[in-house]
Amino acid sequence: MALRNDQGIVLRSYPFGEADRVVVLLSPSHGKIRAVAKGVRKTTSRFGGRLEPFTQVDLVLYEGRGLGIITQVSVIEAFPHLRGDLERLLAAGTMAEVIDAVTEEGEGSARAFLLLHRGLHALEAGPRHPDLMTAFLLKVADVVGVAPALDECAGCGTREGVTRFSFAAGGALCPRCRTPAAVALRAGLTAYLARLAAADLSDLPPPDPSFSGEAMGVTRRFLEYHLDRRLESLASADV
Amino acid sequence: MFEPPIQRLIDELARLPGIGRKSAQRLAFHLLTVEEEDARRLSRAILEMREQVRLCRRCFNVTDSDECSICRDLRRDATLVCVVERPQDIVVVERSREFRGRYHVLGGAVSPIEGIGPERLRFRELVERVRTEGITEVIIATNPSVEGDATALYLAKVLKPEGVKVTRLASGLPVGGDLDYADELTLGRALVGRQEM
Ligand SMILES: [Zn+2]
Ligand SMILES: [Zn+2]
Numbered sequence: 180m181a182l183r184n185d186q187g188i189v190l191r192s193y194p195f196g197e198a199d200r201v202v203v204l205l206s207p208s209h210g211k212i213r214a215v216a217k218g219v220r221k222t223t224s225r226f227g228g229r230l231e232p233f234t235q236v237d238l239v240l241y242e243g244r245g246l247g248i249i250t251q252v253s254v255i256e257a258f259p260h261l262r263g264d265l266e267r268l269l270a271a272g273t274m275a276e277v278i279d280a281v282t283e284e285g286e287g288s289a290r291a292f293l294l295l296h297r298g299l300h301a302l303e304a305g306p307r308h309p310d311l312m313t314a315f316l317l318k319v320a321d322v323v324g325v326a327p328a329l330d331e332c333a334g335c336g337t338r339e340g341v342t343r344f345s346f347a348a349g350g351a352l353c354p355r356c357r358t359p360a361a362v363a364l365r366a367g368l369t370a371y372l373a374r375l376a377a378a379d380l381s382d383l384p385p386p387d388p389s390f391s392g393e394a395m396g397v398t399r400r401f402l403e404y405h406l407d408r409r410l411e412s413l414a415s416a417d418v
Numbered sequence: 419m420f421e422p423p424i425q426r427l428i429d430e431l432a433r434l435p436g437i438g439r440k441s442a443q444r445l446a447f448h449l450l451t452v453e454e455e456d457a458r459r460l461s462r463a464i465l466e467m468r469e470q471v472r473l474c475r476r477c478f479n480v481t482d483s484d485e486c487s488i489c490r491d492l493r494r495d496a497t498l499v500c501v502v503e504r505p506q507d508i509v510v511v512e513r514s515r516e517f518r519g520r521y522h523v524l525g526g527a528v529s530p531i532e533g534i535g536p537e538r539l540r541f542r543e544l545v546e547r548v549r550t551e552g553i554t555e556v557i558i559a560t561n562p563s564v565e566g567d568a569t570a571l572y573l574a575k576v577l578k579p580e581g582v583k584v585t586r587l588a589s590g591l592p593v594g595g596d597l598d599y600a601d602e603l604t605l606g607r608a609l610v611g612r613q614e615m
Contacts, residue, residue, distance in 0.1 A: 190531070191532075196436055222592050223594075225599055227600060227601035227604045228562075228602070228604045229602075231563065232531060232564045254601060254602045254603075257602045257606070263571075264571070265572060268568050268571065272529070272568070273530070276532070276533070279531075411533025412529075412530055412531060413533070
């Protein structure tokens with residue numbers, strides 16, 4: 180039984196008992212945390228909107244047996260603007276879903292935390308860049324150690340003629356390494372993806388509408404293949 | 419494990435929201451001690467509710483006839499519609515005594531995190547009502563949560579082209595509270611939604 184300080188970004192929460200919620204947060208040092216916020220569903224709750232999804236908070240947790248209890252919260256960043264725009268709100272939802280899927284309780288997750296933080300910052304700053312989600316998912320793949328090979332062959336490392344792409348083989352393939360399941364991608368698409376994977380989320384290269392859709396499709400399927408799960412929020416994100 | 423008839427009831431009770439195994443056991447053993455007629459009345463009440471209650475064909479409120487009592491009430495303003503997530507939210511808005519229009523129950527909220535999209539909610543039925551019932555204003559009364567925000571933004575998007583006025587309940591400071599205790603998000607919204615005096 181002890182009080183402990185931590186910080187985190189709220190990923191989601193779900194109702195618990197009569198008026199409580201279990202809040203799921205991502206802490207850079209402790210990974211995913213689940214803790215009870217008592218009375219938070221009442222309009223008179225002293226937590227107010229501090230434990231809403233996408234809020235970065237400082238916490239005091241009371242830890243005993245079972246779930247911890249949140250005793251104090253203060254807001255570090257609230258990201259209020261991304262909630263006023265449907266596209267940005269849906270994108271934030273997808274970011275939270277994906278980060279939730281790739282992090283564990285009790286496992287430090289500094290890189291995933293930073294990535295989510297940068298993603299929310301990019302969304303808060305202004306209209307959603309058409310390639311932001313694609314770049315974000317490519318960086319998630321990197322954080323979980325499955326970054327696709329994009330400008331060189333995943334098999335032999337050559338940069339010549341890498342026109343095939345395989346989910347199972349880990350990305351782009353040259354004619355010699357190609358597997359039967361590898362698909363042919365449009366010329367320039369892997370280079371486009373490589374630029375997104377390397378870019379800063381708040382400073383992405385200008386979008387090319389002829390590539391954006393396919394870039395998202397390939398990236399999403401690649402990540403779903405390696406995480407072995409469907410990303411539900413992406414299915415409904417096509418507004 | 420208890421005797422099978424008791425265990426069956428405990429299992430059923432434990433499936434109810436907010437009821438854990440321990441409460442389920444307590445309730446089951448309590449029901450064992452009450453008068454037989456009391457137990458019958460409870461089981462009848464559950465069955466009759468299920469048999470008699472259905473959804474209003476216009477607004478999807480709960481009712482025991484074709485249309486709910488609010489939709490049937492001719493004194494209510496049919497040009498105003500208040501959109502809520504669940505039927506029980508109607509009771510809450512009604513208690514304010516500030517609203518004299520009709521309702522529309524969506525049956526839930528859009529979830530940007532779990533990927534629940536508008537196709538599972540009664541958006542199409544609402545658009546149809548706007549087109550056929552002479553509705554001039556749609557008041558969105560979804561929760562001030564991420565899900566409620568997403569639902570409201572979706573609704574505004576599908577209703578705007580219909581040429582109807584779309585408003586949302588203001589969110590801000592709780593009456594009777596101290597400004598000191600307001601969080602950033604709530605205070606920010608209260609500022610945006612401030613009113614001239
Ligand atoms: Zn090769
Ligand atoms: Zn009705």
